[in-house]
Amino acid sequence: MSIPVFKPFMRDGDRYLTATDAFCVATYGHRVITTPNMKFIPQSFDNESDIIQARADGRYWAVDPFQWPQMYDDSYARSFAIPHWEAYMDDSSMTYAWFRPAFMSDFVPLAPDNLFGQLKTDILDHLKRLYEKANKRVSSYKLTRMHKEGHVVGWVHVMHAVYEHFQQAMAWCNVVMVVAEYQCRFLNIWALLDYYEIIEPRMRFVDTTHNVNPKWMGCFTQDVAIATKVHAAGVPVWLICDARLVQSNMNIIKVVSFTPPDDLVIGMYHHPVKNFAQPFDIIARCPSNRRRHEAVRQPYSDFEKLPVPKPQVEQLVVKESSVGRAHIDKGKAKAKLAPYDATAPRQNKAVSGHDKWSDIDHPYMPPMNSFFKTALQEAKKEFIRIKHPRDKMDDGYSLPDPGLFVNVLSPQSLMKYLANWLACCPTWLERVYEESPRPLPQAQNWHNFLISQHAQGPLDTQTSSKTSKSKAATAALFQKEVTALRALSGASNVHWHGKDIAISTLDNPPADLVRQIMYEICEQGFRYELLDLDEHLGRDARKDKEARKERMELLCSIFLSKSLRVWNKDFPQENDGLNAPSFDAALPYFESFRKVLLTWERFPESLKQPLNQTGREHDLWKGMKECCAFYVQSYFNNTGCPPIVPHLLYSVT
Structure with a gap:
């Protein structure tokens, strides 16, 4: 595209450059980008499919407002500072x-070629000085602008909370992410104070144009009014407009080419020892708008569950993180920073702080079956999909949420959880299987029960306090189990799967033991929920006694043991059934699973064909995946929450 000849700008001409004039101008396609106050025009990244994904330094390349100018958005107005x-x-x-x-x-790795370790002391000292620098400026700001003190101070507290993670050993890939998060916190604070102290007062009066400050990132905009205000405040600004709408009297100084982001990291994170690419997860694909601003500001979501180096695993008791406790910006960031809350109501899993649709990445937790993991990630979670209350299932927990055990406040709490669960699980599992108690306990009921003292007497159900009523409701749900806990008083051991476990060791238990307990909870939870959902959706297949018997046999055939009960068997030594390690070994169990789902409402047409050895491997794999997706979606539609799904067994030592 050729640039039309417009009226040139003269030093002592008849008017100064305004926001719609061009000290520089560049074109692409049918669009023109101009700037009234900068000597270059950065390349614009506004494609609908631009990928938001961390790269080698934990940043997001040119779609990151902390590295490159982005499109102005009212919700993130301070980004240009x-x-x-x-x-x-x-x-x-x-x-x-x-x-x-x-x-x-x-x-400094823990050992040669070990990817776990810490940053060197001098690096940590330099990073700490950034916090001190931000804190000093905020302290000075507080003296003159008290009405905004809490907001700014909250950001400093969060920055310090991120810094505390440098005190522990982390995997190298997590180090680069936490460093990037820490730096973004600092840059956000600096931009916030520049905005409040310098830019905001200037933007109130657009009749005076201030000299541009090249220390600020600046922004793109398609709005002339925004460009005028930002230009007047001395902020770098680039105005994007349709070439057909360019005014004939625009002042143009020079035509330039776009400046590319050559100084930014463009490579993916690489394994530092073996040197192969390890891309981080893609957060979003979106154009340069509010969604992108929001995506790149997501805190590193796994601060509370960063992998721990193996030498420390058996001493691990995760303490509640202070990240997210400080007062920070409103909106989604607040929820994303909150620590995992396993006692939150199950129907609120997606907003409780920890995304319970995701795998719990923790040394005590066995990994999730990959088919079900994908199903949870891809499930449609719109509220409108959930059935009317009269048609819903009970949304309580048939077994405790594994999150209770992997995120505790003290070793004593962990010991109580484990000892109480192991003492009562035979009674409770028998009861759930035989009686299907209703209502099922909610997460808070499980917390109240498992944290209770062994020798605790009967609760006073006549007291009116909210806490007492909650505990009384819990005692009513676990009547038989409360008796089992009282019998635990004075005992030194709990019995589980043929072995006696010393209660005194459970405040710092062997990691293998906790993984086995978590595996059993997940496996048994999946089986009970599958049985519950089948009774709800497969009623037509249970018309009489004989049909019910055949139905139970079909359900049992999903598992190698041919039984829904695993708790009274020897502990398994290898993965089997839906978790079988080979494609051929897992196929017959997935076929039984498909047959169970076949009678449920909205069963997909694509699964009508049997899964057998005569099919193409790709089609069979796709069918297995679709079975899991249909199960997860059906459970959500009928309860409003995610199901417990199969997890893989760690090697038993």
């Missing part, structure tokens, strides 16, 4: 706001 690293190259105190750690020079 984010410091630009090139403007601070001579300021040594700011250097570590853009520091990129190197595995070979900045990291």
Whole structure:
């Protein structure tokens, strides 16, 4: 596209450059990008399918407002004040706001070629100074702007909470992510204070145009009014418009080519020892709009469950993180920063702080069956899909949420959870299988029960306090089990799967033992919920006694043991059934699973054909995956919450 000849700008001409004039101009397609106050035009990344994915330094390349100018959005108006690293190259105190750690020079592994370790002490000292620098500026700001003190102070607290994670050993890939998160916290604070102290007062009066400050990142916009306000405040701005709408009297100084983001990391994270690419998860695909701003500001979601180096696993008791406790911006970020809350009501799993549609990545938790993991990730969770209350199933927990055991506040709490569960599980599992108690306990009921003292006497059901009523309701749900706990008082051991376990060891239990307990809870939870859902949706297949018998045989054939009860058997030594390690070994169990689902409402036509050895491997794999997706979706539609799904057995030692 050729640039039309417009009226040139003269130093002592008849008017100054306005927001719609062009000190520089560049074109692409039918669009024109101009800037009234900068000597270059950055390349614009506004494609609908631009990928938001962390790269080698834990950042998001040119779609990251902390590295490259983005489209202006009212919800993230302060983004144009984010410091630009090139403007601070001579300021040594700011250097570590853009520091990129190197595995070979900045990291101390626990052992040679070990990917777990910590940053070197001098690096940690430099990073700490960033926090001190931010805190000092916030303290100064508080003296003059008390009405906004809490908001800013909250951000400093969160920055310090992120810094605390450097005190523990982490995997190298997590180190680069936490460093990036820490730096973004700092840059956000710096931008916030620049906005409040400098830019906001200027934007109130657009009749005065201030000199541009190249230390700010700046922004793109398609709105002339926004461009005018930002330009007047001295913020770098680039106006995007249709070439057909360019005014004939626009002042143009020079035509330029786009400046690409050559200084940014473009490679994926690589394994520092074996040197193969390890891409982080894709967060979103979206254009340069509010959604992108939101996506790149998601905190690293797994602060509370970062993998722990093996030498520390058996001493692990995860303490509740302070991340997210400080007062921070409203909206989704607040929920995403909250620590895992296993006692939240089950129907609120998606907003309880931990996304219960995801696998719990923790050394005590066995990994999730990959078919079911994908099904949970891809499930449609719209509220409108949930059935009317009169048609819903009980949404309580047939077994305790594994999250109760892997995220505890103290070793004593862990010991209580484990000892109480092992003492009462035979009674409870028998009861759930034989009686199908209703209502099922909610997460808070399980917490109240498993944290209770062994020798606790009968609760006073006449007291009116909210806590007492909650405990009384819990005691009513676990009548037989409360008796089992009282019998535990004074005991030194609990019995589980043919072995006596010393209660005194459960505050720091062997990791293998906890994994086996978690595996059994997940496996038994899946079986009970499958049975419950089949009784709800497969009523037509249970018309008489003989039909019910055949139905139970079909359900049992999903599992190698040919039984829904696993708790009174020897503990399995290898994965089997739906978890079988080979394709051929798992196929007959998935076929039985498909036959069970066949009678449920909305069964997909694509699964009508049997899963057998005569089919193409790709089609069979797709059918297995679709069975799991249909099961997860059916459970959500009938309860409003995600199901417990099969997990893989760790090797038993």
